[in-house]
Amino acid sequence: xxxxxxxxxxxxxxxxxxRNFELKVMEVHSAGEFSGAAxxxxxxxxxxxxxxxxxxxxxxxxxxHRSHGHPIAKGGRVDKAMAELYGxxxxxxxxxxxxxxxxxxxxxxxxxxxxxxxxxxxxxxxALAAHIRGDKFVSMAFFGDGASNQGAxxxxxxxxxxxxxxxxxxxxNNQYAVTTSYADxxxxxxxxxxxxxxNMPGMLVDGQDAIAMYEATAAAVARARAGExxxxxEGLTYRFEEHSLGLGRVARGAYRAEAExxxxxxxxxxxxxxxxxxxxxxATREECDAINAExxxxxxxxxxxxxxxxxxxxxxxxxxMWANPIPLP
Amino acid sequence: xxxxxxxxxxxxxxxEEMRRDESVYxxxxxxxxxxxxxxxxxxxxxxxxxxxxxxxxEEGFFGAAIGSSLVGMRPVVETLTSFMWVAMDQLVxxxxxxxxxxxxxxxxxxxxxxxxxxxxGSAAHHSDRSYPMFMNMPGIKIIVPxxxxxxxxxxxxxxxxxxxxxxxxxxxxxxxxxxxxDNSELPGEELLVPFGEARTFREGTDCTxxxxxxxVNHSIAAxxxxxxxGISVEVVDPRTLVPLDKKSILESVEKTGRLVIADPAxxxxxxxxxxxxxxxxxxxxxxxxxIQKVASEQVHIPYTPSLxxxxxxxxxxxxxxxxxxxES
Numbered sequence: 019x020x021x022x023x024x025x026x027x028x029x030x031x032x033x034x035x036x037r038n039f040e041l042k043v044m045e046v047h048s049a050g051e052f053s054g055a056a057x058x059x060x061x062x063x064x065x066x067x068x069x070x071x072x073x074x075x076x077x078x079x080x081x082x083h084r085s086h087g088h089p090i091a092k093g094g095r096v097d098k099a100m101a102e103l104y105g106x107x108x109x110x111x112x113x114x115x116x117x118x119x120x121x122x123x124x125x126x127x128x129x130x131x132x133x134x135x136x137x138x139x140x141x142x143x144x145a146l147a148a149h150i151r152g153d154k155f156v157s158m159a160f161f162g163d164g165a166s167n168q169g170a171x172x173x174x175x176x177x178x179x180x181x182x183x184x185x186x187x188x189x190x191n192n193q194y195a196v197t198t199s200y201a202d203x204x205x206x207x208x209x210x211x212x213x214x215x216x217n218m219p220g221m222l223v224d225g226q227d228a229i230a231m232y233e234a235t236a237a238a239v240a241r242a243r244a245g246e247x248x249x250x251x252e253g254l255t256y257r258f259e260e261h262s263l264g265l266g267r268v269a270r271g272a273y274r275a276e277a278e279x280x281x282x283x284x285x286x287x288x289x290x291x292x293x294x295x296x297x298x299x300x301a302t303r304e305e306c307d308a309i310n311a312e313x314x315x316x317x318x319x320x321x322x323x324x325x326x327x328x329x330x331x332x333x334x335x336x337x338x339m340w341a342n343p344i345p346l347p
Numbered sequence: 348x349x350x351x352x353x354x355x356x357x358x359x360x361x362x363e364e365m366r367r368d369e370s371v372y373x374x375x376x377x378x379x380x381x382x383x384x385x386x387x388x389x390x391x392x393x394x395x396x397x398x399x400x401x402x403x404x405e406e407g408f409f410g411a412a413i414g415s416s417l418v419g420m421r422p423v424v425e426t427l428t429s430f431m432w433v434a435m436d437q438l439v440x441x442x443x444x445x446x447x448x449x450x451x452x453x454x455x456x457x458x459x460x461x462x463x464x465x466x467x468g469s470a471a472h473h474s475d476r477s478y479p480m481f482m483n484m485p486g487i488k489i490i491v492p493x494x495x496x497x498x499x500x501x502x503x504x505x506x507x508x509x510x511x512x513x514x515x516x517x518x519x520x521x522x523x524x525x526x527x528x529d530n531s532e533l534p535g536e537e538l539l540v541p542f543g544e545a546r547t548f549r550e551g552t553d554c555t556x557x558x559x560x561x562x563v564n565h566s567i568a569a570x571x572x573x574x575x576x577g578i579s580v581e582v583v584d585p586r587t588l589v590p591l592d593k594k595s596i597l598e599s600v601e602k603t604g605r606l607v608i609a610d611p612a613x614x615x616x617x618x619x620x621x622x623x624x625x626x627x628x629x630x631x632x633x634x635x636x637x638i639q640k641v642a643s644e645q646v647h648i649p650y651t652p653s654l655x656x657x658x659x660x661x662x663x664x665x666x667x668x669x670x671x672x673x674e675s
Contacts, residue, residue: 111450143414173407
């Protein structure tokens with residue numbers, strides 16, 4: 019598959035943006051600049067970026083608790099994302115959602131869900147709207163290996179298949195639900211094997227390879243837009259950091275061997291993409307480094323934006339409950 | 348004015364709204380063949396894409412309805428209260444919370460129509476009157492119509508409202524006949540009942556009965572019998588529990604000085620409990636006697652009629668409660 023150079027460079031930019039965003043988040047979180055859980059996406063960047071590069075702004079995504087990568091991959095703004103983590107009024111959700119609930123309705127990011135598997139039926143619903151109205155957009159549900167055991171996912175795959183809905187079920191298999199290995203909880207070898215039970219294609223893809231993710235997703239999107247129904251894509255990947263900031267590393271080693279982590283770190287998705295781009299003459303080393311540096315600067319600016327944004331006022335507590343407001347009880 | 352059966356009123360509301368707005372569609376189990384009657388003739392008029400029979404997957408299709416509402420559709424989900432339990436995550440984590448959690452970005456014009464089939468030997472798994480649990484959860488509007496006209500007018504308003512709404516449809520009323528005005532008789536030629544406005548069924552001076560859903564008719568029957576004994580009772584139906592018209596309730600209690608609340612839900616943390624709490628806080632000095640709750644006994648719904656008949660509020664229990672307020 020011939021991929022446009024602009025798309026490849028956009029993928030590299032967004033992957034660096036996620037990486038540098040997450041590194042900054044880890045830095046300022048450990049410095050105590052904001053509290054609460056935050057789940058770093060480091061190591062998994064190629065999955066969301068490759069997948070979202072095959073989407074348009076008019077397509078929809080839903081996601082989960084590991085929520086910073088999806089919106090950035092879909093073209094979201096790092097300043098509004100960072101301000102949300104800081105709990106400020108200029109955040110995506112005016113400080114009401116925080117790290118696990120980023121959303122940008124202006125570009126089809128319908129929101130990240132802290133309840134795993136719960137946002138999958140929502141993505142199916144967006145696709146149902148396309149089906150009823152005859153619109154051409156598609157919808158993509160991100161979920162992990164852990165949520166692949168949720169009833170909501172299985173009901174959703176069945177619904178999408180019987181109605182031939184334009185949905186891409188995008189499993190980010192990072193191999194651990196917090197500390198529990200998917201080998202211990204998933205009854206089949208691969209999450210993608212589950213597609214056959216719902217009469218849809220299932221694709222197992224190298225989730226460290228952004229180009230492979232893009233190609234698989236582009237095929238699924240074409241199938242969805244043609245009215246041929248849903249696809250299940252499993253990006254096999256690895257979480258380089260711990261489950262959540264603030265949880266510490268108490269369980270490290272108890273559930274993942276150091277050697278396993280080291281092995282996967284050798285397959286850094288940024289190295290893999292840069293190697294492909296430089297070896298094929300698509301970008302020079304200098305161009306790659308410049309993209310990295312530009313995203314570092316943008317994340318730095320976003321962090322300043324977040325720090326300078328005010329906290330909401332007490333009366334904002336009561337805003338945003340209703341579209342057609344009613345009196346407080 | 349036409350005499351209309353409660354179920355027919357539901358059907359009229361859906362049909363009118365589907366004709367008016369192409370984004371309105373309906374989904375649920377066995378609705379194309381209208382197994383409960385409310386969806387009769389919709390398939391032939393609106394076609395398969397807007398009248399969707401679903402698999403037995405409440406979590407899946409509740410969520411799909413929610414997702415479609417985020418992108419401009421106006422789904423009407425048909426279900427039973429008791430089936431909402433298997434989709435609670437979608438109702439609570441998504442429908443109720445999305446708008447607030449996403450800082451007002453999400454708009455969810457989704458209606459869940461939940462039948463309450465209590466009182467007819469349906470036993471514990473099909474007889475839930477679960478609206479109080481949803482009153483406790485911010486983010487969902489709740490309506491409990493007590494007659495065909497309000498059923499029609501409130502459902503039409505719910506479909507047009509931009510927030511998630513659960514319509515608790517009282518199965519004991521499905522065969523009830525009542526006057527529903529013809530559209531040609533109405534200003535704007537349609538029946539729309541606003542949320543948050545109670546309806547006073549009869550005026551009285553000695554005691555107020557605030558009654559919910561199927562308890563309204565029992566309260567009117569009680570008021571008739573009490574009138575024959577010279578006791579003047581006012582019957583107030585809040586019609587919507589979220590928002591709740593507490594002003595009308597407080598004004599009625601101010602007038603009568605006594606309050607009985609008749610609520611088919613379980614008595615602990617019921618709608619009656621909340622109304623009693625509001626009147627205790629804000630209308631205490633109007634009260635001449637302790638508030639009386641007449642709600643369902645705190646047991647599961649037994650199958651056998653010999654036991655089930657003792658569970659719910661009925662006219663004799665309501666009459667006894669009114670008399671207790673008059674003793675003091």
